[in-house]
Amino acid sequence: MIECKLGDNKPHRGLSRFAEQFPDTEAVQIVYGLRQEEFRNGIRITDAANWLMGLSA
Numbered sequence: 662m663i664e665c666k667l668g669d670n671k672p673h674r675g676l677s678r679f680a681e682q683f684p685d686t687e688a689v690q691i692v693y694g695l696r697q698e699e700f701r702n703g704i705r706i707t708d709a710a711n712w713l714m715g716l717s718a
Contacts, residue, residue, distance in 0.1 A: 662683075663689050663691065664676045664689070665709065666690060666691070666692045668693060670690070672706070673690075677702060680704050684703065687705070689704070689706075689707065689712065691709040691712045692706060692708065692709060693708075693710075694708070695709070
């Protein structure tokens with residue numbers, strides 16, 4: 662599960678609910694210009710540019 666945000670690092674309640682409901686599924690929130698990566702309630706909050714660069718075809 663992925664949520665994209667422009668500047669807010671607080672996970673949306675829908676993403677939080679789905680992360681609780683499906684604990685074996687990776688939940689990621691990518692944020693443009695995030696200063697510090699964190700892990701909150703099973704959700705990885707990471708910088709959008711770094712996360713997108715890590716994708717491979």
